[in-house]
Amino acid sequence: MEEDLISKKELLELTGISYGQLYRWKRKNLLPEEWFIHKSAFTGQETFFPKQQILARIDKIMHMKDGLSLDELANMFSTVPSDLAITKKELIERNIVSTNTVDYAEHHVGNPTLYSFEQTLYLYLLEHCLQTGEMNLDEGKYLLQTLLEHYAKFDGKNCDLIFIRKMGISAFLLVSLGSEIYFESGVKIILRVNVARSIEELKLTLTAR
Structure with missing residues (x-):
């Protein structure tokens, strides 16, 4: 069973974001390193992503980036959660x-x-x-x-x-x-x-x- 993947080219075309944006968001930890999956293809080594996860994440970034800084978004998306104590x-x-x-x-x-x-x-x-x-x-x-x-x-x-x-x-x-x-x-x-x-x-x- 293999998760549905999307290629980098398809992702950029579908979302309208640039190559630079994609890798800037990666550097800012808005997109996890493990989502960048390198696989062999007929054109050589290509980068793929888990389709549903990255499309949902990019949609959130696009809708929230005007109200929050990239650092604030990165903290929210981080898989290492902030300290919390709730009753x-x-x-x-x-x-x-x-x-x-x-x-x-x-x-x-x-x-x-x-x-x-x-x-x-x-x-x-x-x-x-x-x-x-x-x-x-x-x-x-x-x-x-x-x-x-x-x-x-x-x-x-x-x-x-x-x-x-x-x-x-x-x-x-x-x-x-x-x-x-x-x-x-x-x-x-x-x-x-x-x-x-x-x-x-x-x-x-x-x-x-």
Whole structure:
């Protein structure tokens, strides 16, 4: 299974941005290094990007760059989140996650007085997967276990959370962005969630007033 990619030439034509803008945004950390995927093509070595992720990111940059500096945008898009401390009450009152999600997650992430950004992210991803209707609450413990055991290994690099099921048995994987994944026959991909995109959405939610 290979993620849909877009070539650099197609990206520039589709978005109307220049080569200089693209690499300036890369230098300013608005576009992650790992999104620049080098592959062999019939014309030689070419650069490709994860199509949905980079189009969504460029759209956000274009719409927000007049109100925020590039450094402010870079901080918002960073996969290394700013320090955060938020209470359970505030998480619920601001509709970041539901009461049911927080209460369920407490059995796995604990019951802290203040939730860190990383803990909030885990709850946010759990909430998102539950809201799709594709995952039940009992399966949520496997999602949380996967994040708790393995997310730190990515050290801030972009990754996808994948939810699969076969013959009623569910499992979760964390994979680096752009990874090719192959499964045995009968495995169905239920959800694939880009964690960096969820971080961006969560940051916007947390900073909204």
